[in-house]
Amino acid sequence: xxxxxxxxxxxxxxxxxxxxxxxxxxxxxxxxxxxxxxxxxxxxxxxxxxxxxxxxxxxxxxxxxxxxxxxxxxxxxxxxxxxxxxxxxxxxxxxxxxxxxxxxxxxxxxxxxxxxxxxxxxxxxxxxxxxxxxxxxxxxxxxxxxxxxxxxxxxxxxxxxxxxxxxxxxxxxxxxxxxxxxxxxxxxxxxxxxxxxxxxxxxxxxxxxxxxxxxxxxxxxxxxxxxxxxxxxxxxxxxxxxxxxxxxxxxxxxxxxxxxxxxxxxxxxxxxxxxxxxxxxxxxxxxxxxxxxxxxxxxxxxxxxxxxxxxxxxxxxxxxxxxxxxxxxxxxxxxxxxxxxxxxxxxxxxxxxxxxxxxxxxxxxxxxxxxxxxxxxxxxxxxxxxxxxxxxxxxxxxxxxxxxxxxxxxxxxxxxxxxxxxxxxxxxxxxxxxxxxxxxxxxxxxxxxxxxxxxxxxxxxxxxxxxxxxxxxxxxxxxxxxxxxxxxxxxxx
Amino acid sequence: xxxxxxxxxxxxxxxxxxxxxxxxxxxxxxxxxxxxxxxxxxxxxxxxxxxxxxxxxxxxxxxxxxxxxxxxxxxxxxxxxxxxxxxxxxxxxxxxxxxxxxxxxxxxxxxxxxxxxxxxxxxxxxxxxxxxxxxxxxxxxxxxxxxxxxxxxxxxxxxxxxxxxxxxxxxxxxxxxxxxxxxxxxxxxxxxxxxxxxxxxxxxxxxxxxxxxxxxxxxxxxxxxxxxxxxxxxxxxxxxxxxxxxxxxxxxxxxxxxxxxxxxxxxxxxxxxxxxxxxxxxxxxxxxxxxxxxxxxxxxxxxxxxxxxxxxxxxxxxxxxxxxxxxxxxxxxxxxxxxxxxxxxxxxxxxxxxxxxxxxxxxxxxxxxxxxxxxxxxxxxxxxxxxxxxxxxxxxxxxxxxxxxxxxxxxxxxxxxxxxxxxxxxxxxxxxxxxxxxxxxxxxxxxxxxxxxxxxxxxxxxxxxxxxxxxxxxxxxxxxxxxxxxxxxxxxx
Numbered sequence: 012x013x014x015x016x017x018x019x020x021x022x023x024x025x026x027x028x029x030x031x032x033x034x035x036x037x038x039x040x041x042x043x044x045x046x047x048x049x050x051x052x053x054x055x056x057x058x059x060x061x062x063x064x065x066x067x068x069x070x071x072x073x074x075x076x077x078x079x080x081x082x083x084x085x086x087x088x089x090x091x092x093x094x095x096x097x098x099x100x101x102x103x104x105x106x107x108x109x110x111x112x113x114x115x116x117x118x119x120x121x122x123x124x125x126x127x128x129x130x131x132x133x134x135x136x137x138x139x140x141x142x143x144x145x146x147x148x149x150x151x152x153x154x155x156x157x158x159x160x161x162x163x164x165x166x167x168x169x170x171x172x173x174x175x176x177x178x179x180x181x182x183x184x185x186x187x188x189x190x191x192x193x194x195x196x197x198x199x200x201x202x203x204x205x206x207x208x209x210x211x212x213x214x215x216x217x218x219x220x221x222x223x224x225x226x227x228x229x230x231x232x233x234x235x236x237x238x239x240x241x242x243x244x245x246x247x248x249x250x251x252x253x254x255x256x257x258x259x260x261x262x263x264x265x266x267x268x269x270x271x272x273x274x275x276x277x278x279x280x281x282x283x284x285x286x287x288x289x290x291x292x293x294x295x296x297x298x299x300x301x302x303x304x305x306x307x308x309x310x311x312x313x314x315x316x317x318x319x320x321x322x323x324x325x326x327x328x329x330x331x332x333x334x335x336x337x338x339x340x341x342x343x344x345x346x347x348x349x350x351x352x353x354x355x356x357x358x359x360x361x362x363x364x365x366x367x368x369x370x371x372x373x374x375x376x377x378x379x380x381x382x383x384x385x386x387x388x389x390x391x392x393x394x395x396x397x398x399x400x401x402x403x404x405x406x407x408x409x410x411x412x413x414x415x416x417x418x419x420x421x422x423x424x425x426x427x428x429x430x431x432x433x434x435x436x437x438x439x440x441x442x443x444x445x446x447x448x449x450x451x452x453x454x455x456x457x458x459x460x461x462x463x464x465x466x467x468x469x470x471x472x473x474x475x476x477x478x479x480x481x482x483x484x485x486x487x488x489x490x491x492x493x494x495x496x497x498x499x500x501x502x503x504x
Numbered sequence: 505x506x507x508x509x510x511x512x513x514x515x516x517x518x519x520x521x522x523x524x525x526x527x528x529x530x531x532x533x534x535x536x537x538x539x540x541x542x543x544x545x546x547x548x549x550x551x552x553x554x555x556x557x558x559x560x561x562x563x564x565x566x567x568x569x570x571x572x573x574x575x576x577x578x579x580x581x582x583x584x585x586x587x588x589x590x591x592x593x594x595x596x597x598x599x600x601x602x603x604x605x606x607x608x609x610x611x612x613x614x615x616x617x618x619x620x621x622x623x624x625x626x627x628x629x630x631x632x633x634x635x636x637x638x639x640x641x642x643x644x645x646x647x648x649x650x651x652x653x654x655x656x657x658x659x660x661x662x663x664x665x666x667x668x669x670x671x672x673x674x675x676x677x678x679x680x681x682x683x684x685x686x687x688x689x690x691x692x693x694x695x696x697x698x699x700x701x702x703x704x705x706x707x708x709x710x711x712x713x714x715x716x717x718x719x720x721x722x723x724x725x726x727x728x729x730x731x732x733x734x735x736x737x738x739x740x741x742x743x744x745x746x747x748x749x750x751x752x753x754x755x756x757x758x759x760x761x762x763x764x765x766x767x768x769x770x771x772x773x774x775x776x777x778x779x780x781x782x783x784x785x786x787x788x789x790x791x792x793x794x795x796x797x798x799x800x801x802x803x804x805x806x807x808x809x810x811x812x813x814x815x816x817x818x819x820x821x822x823x824x825x826x827x828x829x830x831x832x833x834x835x836x837x838x839x840x841x842x843x844x845x846x847x848x849x850x851x852x853x854x855x856x857x858x859x860x861x862x863x864x865x866x867x868x869x870x871x872x873x874x875x876x877x878x879x880x881x882x883x884x885x886x887x888x889x890x891x892x893x894x895x896x897x898x899x900x901x902x903x904x905x906x907x908x909x910x911x912x913x914x915x916x917x918x919x920x921x922x923x924x925x926x927x928x929x930x931x932x933x934x935x936x937x938x939x940x941x942x943x944x945x946x947x948x949x950x951x952x953x954x955x956x957x958x959x960x961x962x963x964x965x966x967x968x969x970x971x972x973x974x975x976x977x978x979x980x981x982x983x984x985x986x987x988x989x990x991x992x993x994x995x996x997x
Contacts, residue, residue, distance in 0.1 A: 026682035031569050034674050034842040038573045038654065038662070043675060045682060046564035046691070053565070071539035072546070076524050076713045077570060077696055078650075078664075080531045097656050106656040157571075159650045159664075161531065161712065163590050163599040163702045169531070171570075171652075171664075181527050182536060189519035189538055191930075198539070203570055203696070209656045219654065220569045349527040437684075 013385040015324035019214065021391075025450055027051065027381065028215060040211030040219030042374065047450055050401035050431065052377055056201055056224065058399060062286055063199060063226050063369060069190055070197035070226065075178025077203055078161070081168040086348035087177050087341070088311075089156060089170075096126045097153035097209055098133065102145025108209040109150045112138055123306040126150035155206045171205035175223045176368060180341045183229060183364075184353055194355060194364070195230035195238070201373065213325055215374040222373035229342075229364040230275070234357050239275035246281035252295055254319075256304040263295075276314055279334055279367060283318055291376070292396045297321050297383055299328070311340035322382040331375040335368040342366065384451060392473055393451030397494045402452045403430040404490060407443050409459040411436060419458040422468065422483060426456070429487060430494075448473060454490065506878040508817035512707065514884075518943055520544065520874065521708060533704030533712030535867065540943055543894035543924065545870055549694055549717065551892060555779055556692060556719050556862060562683055563690035563719065568671025570696055571654070574661040579841035580670050580834070581804075582649060582663075589619045590646035590702055591626065595638025601702040602643045605631055616799040619643035648699045664698035668716045669861060673834045676722060676857075677846055687848060687857070688723035688731070694866065706818055708867040715866035722835075722857040723768070727850050732768035739774035745788055747812075749797040756788075769807055772827055772860060776811060784869070785889045790814050790876055792821070804833035815875040824872050825864040832856040877944060885966055886944030890987045895945045896923040897983060900936050902952040904929060912951040915961065915976060919949070922980060923987075941966060947983065 022028045026045035030037040044052055064070045084090050096109035109129035110121035116138050121129065129150040132138075140147055157171040172178065179198045190196055201224045211217050230236075247267045254261035266277045280300055287293050300316045308315040318332040342363050346353040354361035384393040397403060406423040408415035416436060423434040433452065435443050440457065447455050455471045461480075462468050468486065471478045472493075481489055515521045519538035523530040537545055557563045577583050589602035602622035603614035609631050614622065622643040625631075633640055650664040665671065672691045683689055694717045704710050723729075740760045747754035759770045773793055780786050793809045801808040811825040835856050839846040847854035877886040890896060899916040901908035909929060916927040926945065928936050933950065940948050948964045954973075955961050961979065964971045965986075974982055 023678070024682065026679065029678065031671070032573050032576055032674055033678070034838060034844040035573060035575045035579075038571075038660070040654075041569045041571060043569070043671065044567040045675070045679060046566055047682075049565040049567050052567065072542040073539055074537040074542050074545065076534045076536070078531075078534060078698070078713050080525050080528060082528045083525055086528075104657075153656050157652045157654075159652050161533075161650075161700065163646050163700070164597075167531070178524070178536065181525060182538070185516070185522065185526070186519065186538060189517065189540075205571070207654065207656070220571050345527060351527040 013322070013324045013382045014387075015214070017387060018324050018381060018385055021385070021449065022048070022381070028377075040208055040217070042215050042218060047401045048377070051380070051395075051399060052222075052373065054399045054401075055377060055380070056373065058290055059201070059224050059286075059371065060199070062290055063224075063282075064197075066226075066282060067195065067197050067228070069193045069195070070199065070228075071186075071190070073179060073182055073186065073198050073200055074202065075175070075182065075200065077171055077205070078159070078169050079172050079177060080161070081170065082348065083177055083181065084156065084170050084173075086344050087180075088344065089173055089177075090154070093156055093173055094152040094154045095209055096124070096129045096150040098129070098150050099148045100140035100143060100145045101148050103140060103143040105140065105142045106209050107141070107147070109133070111210070112141070112147075116141065126152055153209060155208065157205050157207050172203075173206055174204050174370075175200045175202050175225050176227060176341070176370075179225070179227045180345055180366075183342060183345075184351060187229075187355065192355070195228055195235045197226055197228040199224070199226040201225075215378050216325055216329060218374060221375075224371040224373050226369040228279075228367045228369075230367070231355065231357050231362045231364050232275075233362070236273070236275050239278045243274045243278040243281070246278060249281050249284065251280065251284040252299040253316075254299050254301040256302040256307075261299045261301075272314060275367065276334070276336055279369065280316060283316075283332065283334055283369065287318060290396065291380065291399075293320065293379070293383060300334075301328075301330075311337055313338050320379040320383070322379060324378075324382045329375070329379075330372075331379050332369070332371040335370060337366045337368055339363040339365050390445070390448060390476075392448035394474060395451035395453070397453045400451045400453055401431065402433040402447070402450070403494065404454040404456060405433040405435055405443070405447045405452050406456045407435055407440060407458065409440060409457055413460070414463055415458050415460075418462060422456060422458060422486070425483075426486065426490070430490060444471065444476075454493065456486070506815070506817045506875045507880075508707070510880060511817050511874060511878055514878070514942065515541070515874070521870075533701055533710070535708050535711060540894045541870070544873070544888075544892060545715075545866065547892045547894075548870060548873070549866065551783055552694070552717050552779075552864065553692070555783055556717075556775075557690075559719075559775060560688065560690050560721070562686045562688070563692065563721075564679075564683070566672065566675055566679065566691050566693055567695065568668070568675065568693065570664055570698070571652070571662050572665050572670060573654070574663065575841070576670055576674065577649065577663050577666075579837050580673075581837065582666055582670075583647070586649055586666055587645040587647045588702055589617070589622045589643040591622065591643050592641045593633035593636060593638045594641050596633060596636040598633060598635045599702050600634070600640070602626070604703070605634070605640075609634065619645055646702060648701065650698050650700050665696075666699055667697050667863075668693045668695050668718050669720060669834070669863075672718070672720045673838055673859075676835060676838075677844060680722075680848065685848070688721055688728045690719055690721040692717070692719040694718075708871050709818055709822060711867060714868075717864040717866055719862040721772075721860045721862075723860070724848065724850050724855045724857050725768075726855070729766070729768050732771045736767045736771040736774070739771060742774050742777065744773065744777040745792040746809075747792050747794040749795040749800075754792045754794070765807060768860065769827070769829055772862065773809060776809075776825065776827055776862065780811060783889070784873065784892075786813065786872070786876060791824075793827075794821075804830055806831050813872040813876070815872060817871075817875045822868070822872075823865075824868040825862070828861040828863060830859045830861055832858050834859055883938070883941060883969075885941035887967060888944035888946070890946045893944045893946055894924065895926040895940070895943070896987065897947040897949060898926040898928055898936070898940045898945050899949045900928055900933060900951065902933060902950055906953070907956055908951050908953075911955060915949060915951060915979070918976075919980065919983070923983060937964065937969075947986065949979070 027048040031041035098107045098109045113121040161167040161169045250263045253264045298320045303315040314336040317330040319328040342353040354363045408419035426432040457469045466483045467480045469478045520541040524534035591600045591602045606614040654660045654662045743756045746757045791813045796808040807829040810823040812821040835846040847856045901912035919925040946966045950962045960973045962971045
């Protein structure tokens, strides 16, 4: 269980993450990725792409702008519906999110309450301003999109996108043609999204500018379910940690047990599980797939599970991803508003494809890795998957003399051609191990006096701190095999 | 020389690039990257990172937000100075950029003219509205930043960043500490930037939302010039195509000939040249390093060369990158405005480091690759560097029968584990070659009847269309060697 303050301090000191524009006192809801955070994020995104684009023969990345014209978000429903209930204090003027006030102060869920319900509840329960104990005003709808004017005369309104998905939906028809009319096909994107949160809080968890990785899979249910159902058979007995809507407790269930859900949905639940279990290497008691109730989920989502991770620094279970079966809502909306055809010909008829969306908050996932990975005590270290760690291997000379410095540099150059390697010649060897522990470098190679005699080195593994001796000529190959999980260290978990 | 219409049409049809929000009629100045454009962009960015982060021992990526608080851009000078002269037509109301009007209609450069000068010029030369021939109004300053309100009460103003650099400068002091006080060090970033252009035009060349790749190198001239000067010696006789300020014609000059410029600047000019020549593989008569005159360059730039590429689709030489020696301007501005120390201790004194900025327009560079690479005639194909092409290799069965289909799929799986491979089983073999030519896939592998007998395949190279036969067991290794430029095809350029 990571302590938020300790983790924040590590992140700032070593170069992972910190509040933006800090030298000017900062601006709530914006974070910078320092040089180690940038590596972690790049590595996570590469892994995400490899895994999720690998799910389908015709799955591809696309990139679309952050700024969208007014009409797009009017059609998608965001202009009318993308709002939170804002409650302002009559005395100090501070703004609060109505549902959060109720959840924080009374401890009940206010998910799905409208402004009238929230106002009544605040009045009945006599909730005051948490900042000054003043009286609170009526709830009002506050649209969370950042709006701006496009062009010099300011007559064309636009928004910063509140999610990456709409840019993808608008490209459905063009990509359907460019990809030679294959179904199902998938379009993924990774990029920024923007929400003018009433009160951003909890570090990178609720940001005003954040990063999403989303995959939209387009398919025609009557026609394409078969291929998903076939792939499903390999996963059917897989047990995953699930919390069903209306249930109090999560449990491990096989996908076959979830037989009220269509197979194409269960297949993707299984794949989300695999990503968190096998790729991010989260322990199975630390994440779960939670089904949202009718009140909680958006009206266009027919089925909605979130991936939640139990994060000590954030006080418990927090959403980091979601699997949304959106039906034909999005393409139908854009078809109606734009007048452009979004249907595909199937057996002599035209059908508007359905969408299943796999949506990930990049910053939240990076934070989850740090939160669950950070282990303090006798030794502070971060337990990260080898291929996500900022550096895979560090190389040290035991001392700077007698040729050890030069030899360690040669070995660094050798390893840096295939891995992300780091070379450190300063400080005691213990200090150098500690520095790498603290940033999650899984392997440290040390050149010592024996190295100069027999061209061997020691290699130390982070979790066990065990060391073995290897020939320099075997080093690359051995490191490859560790990264590919043929692990030789006894305590390696 | 690519024809703009033909190239646009190819880009739309095959999945490279097209105007955003097209189904709603589009919004000028915004472009989408389709599935092939996204691959090209990802590959270019990876190559850029590899090359430029490779220049320095302590060069790293960081990522900072698109939204910046008002104070940051006030300190950087953008609030006061980041404007173009806007001229509005009194009759039709259309807006024009004053300098572009003068350049387009009279054919002289209006770079650096202020609003008064532009108004006078328009009056004297009797320039009318190009849209309706109406009278034009007085020139006025139009700030090109998109502004927005942060927070629910709209009292805090912010901007979308007009360049990625400011976020990097604000992280100077924190990264200096996190990177253990090494000098010189470099911070690079790749991300969006936003300019509310008065009249965006020329496709991806002048966008309202675009992408930058920038490397800021921090150094103390009195102290760190030596290391650059040493590295410079390896490049000193390199001849590069240069157009000096005040000269009419460009010529090939060795870096030693540019001896009025400091060596650290010449070193980076040489590296920019290498990137365009060796990595992007542009022919040396198609790009040049053009020095900006005192009137053209920003006041804080002590030395400024642009990289310009001669693009047929855009009517000639266009800027795609720049090398800016900004001195201590940026850190001094932020130090004064924020009150935070931006100096480093050197020999008992504190010095504010200087910045040399390597700045690249990602979209413009992608377009340059397509423009210079697109060759039409008997055969339409794109000549792209092998490691940037969306796919490195395509695999075909000659026919779908007698096991060729299955064998080609096995070979595709084999190659796709190391390269970006594409499998195509539909249409005549000539059509399949043509499809790959058109998207710049350098190698095509075909499984034919002989393949089934002796496990060989043909491999065809895009520029020569020459084919040779290879054993399947040698295929991976041979492709590696082609990609590493040990070329075997006789006409390969």
